[in-house]
Amino acid sequence: MMIVGLTGGIGSGKSTVGSMFQKLGVPIYNSDVEAKKLMGRSKKIKKDIEALLGKESYLNGEPNRGYIAKKVFKDKILLRGLNNIVHPAVRRHFKSWCKRQNATYVIQEAAIIFESGNQERYDKIILVTAPRDIRIQRVVDRDGITAEQLMARMDNQWPDSEKERLSDFIIENIDLEATEGEVFRIHHKLLKIKV
Amino acid sequence: MDKIKNGLNKRKVKLFLIFLLCSGLAWFVSNLAEQYSSNATFDINYGSTPDSLLLNSVSKRNIKVRLRASGFQFLMLGFKNKTVEVDLSELEKRGSKYFVSPSAYRNQIENQLSKFIRVEDMDRDTLFFNFQRLFRKKVPVLPKVTIDLEQNYLMDSTYTLLPDSITVMGPKMEIDTLTGLTTQTLVLPHTTSDISKKLKLNLPPELKDTKYSHLSVNLSAKVFKFSERVFKVPVVVINVPEGVGIRTFPESVSVLCRGRMGAIKELLVTDFVVTADYSDLKDKNENVLDLKLTKKPNSVNVVRLRENKVEFILKRQ
Numbered sequence: 001m002m003i004v005g006l007t008g009g010i011g012s013g014k015s016t017v018g019s020m021f022q023k024l025g026v027p028i029y030n031s032d033v034e035a036k037k038l039m040g041r042s043k044k045i046k047k048d049i050e051a052l053l054g055k056e057s058y059l060n061g062e063p064n065r066g067y068i069a070k071k072v073f074k075d076k077i078l079l080r081g082l083n084n085i086v087h088p089a090v091r092r093h094f095k096s097w098c099k100r101q102n103a104t105y106v107i108q109e110a111a112i113i114f115e116s117g118n119q120e121r122y123d124k125i126i127l128v129t130a131p132r133d134i135r136i137q138r139v140v141d142r143d144g145i146t147a148e149q150l151m152a153r154m155d156n157q158w159p160d161s162e163k164e165r166l167s168d169f170i171i172e173n174i175d176l177e178a179t180e181g182e183v184f185r186i187h188h189k190l191l192k193i194k195v
Numbered sequence: 196m197d198k199i200k201n202g203l204n205k206r207k208v209k210l211f212l213i214f215l216l217c218s219g220l221a222w223f224v225s226n227l228a229e230q231y232s233s234n235a236t237f238d239i240n241y242g243s244t245p246d247s248l249l250l251n252s253v254s255k256r257n258i259k260v261r262l263r264a265s266g267f268q269f270l271m272l273g274f275k276n277k278t279v280e281v282d283l284s285e286l287e288k289r290g291s292k293y294f295v296s297p298s299a300y301r302n303q304i305e306n307q308l309s310k311f312i313r314v315e316d317m318d319r320d321t322l323f324f325n326f327q328r329l330f331r332k333k334v335p336v337l338p339k340v341t342i343d344l345e346q347n348y349l350m351d352s353t354y355t356l357l358p359d360s361i362t363v364m365g366p367k368m369e370i371d372t373l374t375g376l377t378t379q380t381l382v383l384p385h386t387t388s389d390i391s392k393k394l395k396l397n398l399p400p401e402l403k404d405t406k407y408s409h410l411s412v413n414l415s416a417k418v419f420k421f422s423e424r425v426f427k428v429p430v431v432v433i434n435v436p437e438g439v440g441i442r443t444f445p446e447s448v449s450v451l452c453r454g455r456m457g458a459i460k461e462l463l464v465t466d467f468v469v470t471a472d473y474s475d476l477k478d479k480n481e482n483v484l485d486l487k488l489t490k491k492p493n494s495v496n497v498v499r500l501r502e503n504k505v506e507f508i509l510k511r512q
Binding site: 013015016019131133134137141142174175176177 | 423459499
């Protein structure tokens, strides 16, 4: 079974594209969503995060996301430490999830495939792009955060120009109808690929 | 004992007992048909209190009445709830006292009794009332609503609340403390369809004498799947001095639109006009003009210029 990575900068519309593939019957694994779930239910992850960031990382047994984000936002060592706890657990979970799927290919949606050097783990990579100002506007409208806050987060991600060089398919996601057409075209290409 | 039982089983004795019962009944019925006078006590319900007043206390909660009626009527009255209503809509006022005269309430009570019952006599006390003045005030509804839209979904402007304010009526001391009424909490995650919900208002339990024009409000919102499109719109420079030509860099700027897929599809570049006003230029040595979107379609929800300024050069003509 082929493993396809779906990535893109914040506000590019990864999940929108993911849901379009899902409608075509492709199993989608959303790494962010699953990571959050694992942080909530895995005792080992909880123990490791509390050891790294302090007991305040969990409130009433649930991850204290505001606190965790604040702690790792400006401290790259802590961020790396957190990723070293969560990412291997997500990888293991993804592997066991893959075993349960019955499809020509599955898609793993992840925001930082290139930034974390994981591109080799995928047979193909789809990059979702949109102009930076449009992405900013989308997230500001959607999440109600300021453009400055968002730009600080965007600066931790690679620019699209670098990701484009390493991707197999690029979808510019502005016009939804055009995006759907592109998803359909890529889906049929992927179905024809033999790994 | 056995002798009595055997006696009762005899046909003659049975017949005798049946006739005795029938004659007893006949006697009872004939007596009920007779007219009697008797006293009764009715509890009083005070209804139709004027909207601007709150009833604090009354001089009487029940009334003694001497009635004349047949035994049947008294029998039926015995099974009924003995309550009469006194209508306060035509309350009289003298000075600061509110009252209902005996003649007024006697009429009301007589009208509520069966036409076969006659009131012979009744308490002749005037009914006095102690009221508190009620005040009105309009307070806003404060929604405790969180609506999270699924990706690629938008809400037409914002949700509406009907009504968005509530008229409260109560003692001044109570309603002065009220600045708004919150709704019950509503959290709608991953919303993809229109919303229509009835939300109960949280009424402060400590405001015991306050009345509310509504106890709930209706929340509604139109939710739709959106798409985006970028248009390249030529910049139109206005108020350029005579004899001078102008060229902007770039000559066209992009405009981002977000709205219903159908509406987005039908848009044309001619639906937009982007202007730069040369007369707004404060420093004539500057070579940057501010852009404004002076025409945009109403059919889409978001229309934004992606660039706010253009550079320009002047050409002598």
